Amino acid sequence: MPETIANDVVVTIEYTLKNRTGEVLDTSVGDEPLTYLQGHDNIVPGLENALAGKKAGDVVTIAVPPEEGYGLRDPSGTRQIERDAFPEGANLQPGLQFSAELEDEEVVPLWVVAVDDEFVHVDLNHPLAGETLHFEVTVLELRAALPNELAHGHPHGRDGQNHHHH
Numbered sequence: 001m002p003e004t005i006a007n008d009v010v011v012t013i014e015y016t017l018k019n020r021t022g023e024v025l026d027t028s029v030g031d032e033p034l035t036y037l038q039g040h041d042n043i044v045p046g047l048e049n050a051l052a053g054k055k056a057g058d059v060v061t062i063a064v065p066p067e068e069g070y071g072l073r074d075p076s077g078t079r080q081i082e083r084d085a086f087p088e089g090a091n092l093q094p095g096l097q098f099s100a101e102l103e104d105e106e107v108v109p110l111w112v113v114a115v116d117d118e119f120v121h122v123d124l125n126h127p128l129a130g131e132t133l134h135f136e137v138t139v140l141e142l143r144a145a146l147p148n149e150l151a152h153g154h155p156h157g158r159d160g161q162n163h164h165h166h
């Protein structure tokens, strides 16, 4: 078993993410911990870098700048899509994420920011783009990745036994 976090190690962490005003944006506390594969872009680069070399039991507190988080906010990232382009009964609400093919045929994630009678207003920026991310992380467990996890670039659950097809 690996003793410190390095590339290709499966890591289970408990985390809390706050914004700069201290508001909790996301947390695993009271829920399932997060299991990820180090070195495979499963988590934002700034957090991954901060966790490299840590051991089980370590607590890491880090402020990740936007450049190492969800990127800077691109002001040209907003679009209006006609409501008719969405399926009947689609639950169009601010915060909804979906994927769409753009003019250049690149498939990108989009987030709904507002809905009116005529248009769905979407943003190509991640909702946390431009934000400094304040993480507090407790490292719970490390293990070696299984060959199929390395091939997929992500872990199959905390123990590697969560099989799936994709």
Ligand code: ZN
Binding pocket: 149, 152, 154, 155, 156, 164, 166
């Ligand atoms: Zn997989």
